[in-house]
Amino acid sequence: TSRTMSDGNFNRSLLPANSYQSGVRAGQTQMRIKAINALSELLSGHFPDLPEDKCDELIRSFREKIG
Numbered sequence: 001t002s003r004t005m006s007d008g009n010f011n012r013s014l015l016p017a018n019s020y021q022s023g024v025r026a027g028q029t030q031m032r033i034k035a036i037n038a039l040s041e042l043l044s045g046h047f048p049d050l051p052e053d054k055c056d057e058l059i060r061s062f063r064e065k066i067g
Helices: 020-046 052-066
Strands: none
């Protein structure tokens, strides 16, 4: 027996749950964390004399800009 609808599309109730959107959000969160960590490493590597409070301020500002 065929489990297709009249228009030829598979019945969505027979398909597994699609977690695409939650996967996208998880990937975006991971990339934000990587970007913040990379900025922190760059600041400490290229500007070792930068005061810690200024470094924290720059990272906080960067977080706000990337959402």
